[in-house]
Amino acid sequence: MEITLYQFPAACSRVTMNALEEVGCDYSDVLVNMKAMGQTKPDYLAINPKGKVPTLVIDGTILTENAAILWTLHCLRPEGGLFPPTQGPLEDHQYRADLAWCSGTMHPTVRQIRMPMKWTTGETDGVRAHGIETFLGDCERISQRLAGGWWYGTSWSIIDTYVYWGYSTAEKGGFPLDRFPALADHAARVRARPSFRRVIAREQASLDMARIEGMVL
Ligand SMILES: N[C@@H](CCC(=O)N[C@@H](CS)C(=O)NCC(=O)O)C(=O)O
Known part of the structure; x- marks a missing residue:
């Protein structure tokens, strides 16, 4: 190929x-x-x-x-x-749903924070503030989700890199990532992968x- x-x-x-x-x-x-x-x-x-x-x-x-x-x-x-092995389409559904969430929900929120000018022809402060508020809730849920180590528990998946990309990009836009110690730990493990x-x-x-x-x- x-x-x-x-x-x-x-x-x-x-x-x-x-x-x-x-x-x-x-x-x-x-x-x-x-x-x-x-x-x-x-x-x-x-x-x-x-x-x-x-x-x-x-x-x-x-x-x-x-x-x-x-x-x-x-x-x-x-x-x-890229994903843990599963038994078939119903189990696989969760993987596709998580991908859809990363690209369709998380990514635009992250961009609201990191590139707010793409979301408005006016001032950007309110756009960024709204993105940060939304993403604080997302990061709570992501942190809980990582309780077993990775998004799907004990083994890495590409969703781990996707959410890492999301929160690390948001941080560059001023998101207070330091409020989420579980994400700092997760970030270090994602970055350490060969x-x-x-x-x-x-x-x-x-x-x-x-x-x-x-x-x-
Ligand atoms: N829906 C697309 C969005 C991709 C996207 O927004 N990529 C950004 C970089 S992270 C981009 O190319 N931005 C250029 C632009 O918006 O002009 C996907 O999930 O692949």
């Missing part, structure tokens, strides 16, 4: 890259320079007309939407460990290469 990931370091494409690293796929990655609005340029819109990362291209088939991409990777490599370390190294390498090529980031 020929796989290409269109990504921007620290964006939600980080979750897709972690999934690729975890299942052990060979892939190339292309940096979409979101600092220069590269996601809105015609060459990228020709690949993903929605103008978002991630985009994953597998043997010429274009996949968008993190939740759908992650589920597809799980279906392609069920032994890859697959995640490879993601950080690979994102950094893509930034270094882009700068060498003269891209302003």
Whole structure:
């Protein structure tokens, strides 16, 4: 399989890259320079007309939407460990519901906090404050959910990286993550995973290469 990931370091494409690293796929990655609005340029819109990362291209088939991409990777490599093994579609439903929650509910709330200007043509303080209030409740529930160690108890899943991406991005937008010690502990364990370390190294390498090529980031 020929796989290409269109990504921007620290964006939600980080979750897709972690999934690729975890299942052990060979892939190339292309940096979409979101600092220069590269996601809105015609060459990228020709690949993903929605103008978002991630985009994953597998043997010429274009996949968008993190939740759908992650589920597809799980279906392609069920032994890859993105989700714990289950008995069938009814049990699997919870995994799809959790992916849908991450992308459809958590992600927009996080963006309200980190990029409030995308949510209003007016002042941003109220938008961010509302996002923080919503996410405080989410982080209570995420903390409870992690009581067994990981989102699904004793074994890591890609949902752990997804919620990690959510709360770590919110923190960059001023969210008081220090109120949630369980998340600090979880964050350290997500970051310690070899697959995640490879993601950080690979994102950094893509930034270094882009700068060498003269891209302003
Ligand atoms: N629904 C999409 C959202 C992806 C998304 O919002 N990606 C952000 C980066 S985290 C992006 O590309 N933002 C660019 C923009 O909004 O202009 C998904 O879940 O994949």
